[in-house]
Amino acid sequence: MTGLLVLGRTGQVATELARLAPDARFLGRDEADLADADACAAAVRAARPRAIINAAAYTAVDRAESEPALAEAVNAIAPAAMARAAAELGVPFLHISTDYVFDGSGDRPWREDDATGPLGVYGATKLAGERGIAAAGGHWAVLRTSWVFSAHGGNFVKTMMRLGAERPELRVVADQHGGPTPAGDIAAACLRMVSAMQGGQGKGGLYHFAGAPDTTWADFARAIMAQAGLGCRIIDIPGSDYPTPARRPGNSRLDCGAITRDFAIPRPDWRAGLANVVTELQQ
């Protein structure tokens, strides 16, 4: 796609976007620091793009509890300012959000119009970002995804492979449910959405997108150990036995029907993505 501008260069989704859309322009922190919303909006205007994907975010869930102002700046204030710049330019703006906007109650998969209720600062700032983008008045889409993994950056798969090689057993939370999502599938979904938006087809707005089938962190860890050929035993524990600064939702399941209907994008099977990522990491 010509004229695509991506905010972020080193992250999981940005790295996969670079593989799928090598002609896009990627702005790293050195060229657009999301702590400075005005500078980001100016960088967007100066680039004169035909479409924008924001793949940068403050993603350190626990650290956000002690850095709320920085998390708010990066996850909410800068994305809203860039969405306003996109609206002025008349180009689509696609942003990525998270299952952590929900409070995790119940066991029904969350739909896009369900009430939010973030349990921590990261989720609250991501929700504020969604609202700022919707209020910017342009042609926008927000893709809410969950439990992202890839061969790059920090993620649960890489943590489990590292710890699994060092220890005979690991205690992992078994009462948090959600869909692990390969970053490569998110990048492909983003590209399909922006080209549909550019072509005037498809709808904008809020969409859920997560890997299938839904699982728990403990069962995901078991699948990782099996795929990686590691003998580490996974012991189920309740979240209450794994205290962290930020609370995580018990129910992170996302209903992904709308994106399938509007953009013909199905839920990817995370087990296929996991096989690819483990292979890539072991090469």
Ligand SMILES: NC(=O)C1=CN([C@@H]2O[C@H](COP(=O)(O)OP(=O)(O)OC[C@H]3O[C@@H](n4cnc5c(N)ncnc54)[C@H](OP(=O)(O)O)[C@@H]3O)[C@@H](O)[C@H]2O)C=CC1
């Ligand atoms: N990771 C996950 O499990 C999930 C992620 N998401 C969302 O998906 C999107 C992509 O996440 P993912 O690829 O995993 O993110 P990563 O944590 O892998 O990467 C974050 C990216 O944001 C950049 N960034 C952070 N702070 C700034 C800043 N102040 N200025 C400029 N760039 C900055 C980082 O750059 P640098 O390398 O310089 O720090 C990095 O490129 C985000 O919106 C995230 O909220 C949603 C659900 C789950």
Ligand SMILES: Cc1cn([C@H]2C[C@H](O)[C@@H](COP(=O)(O)OP(=O)(O)O[C@H]3O[C@@H](C)C(=O)[C@@H](O)[C@H]3O)O2)c(=O)[nH]c1=O
């Ligand atoms: C390392 C480890 C983690 N856990 C638990 C903690 C937590 O409940 C769960 C996952 O840990 P993580 O730190 O990888 O998870 P976390 O950083 O909360 O992952 C989240 O990141 C943000 C950016 C999102 O948007 C979410 O969708 C989600 O992917 O596993 C264990 O139970 N045992 C362990 O040994």
Ligand SMILES: [Mg+2]
């Ligand atoms: Mg984390």
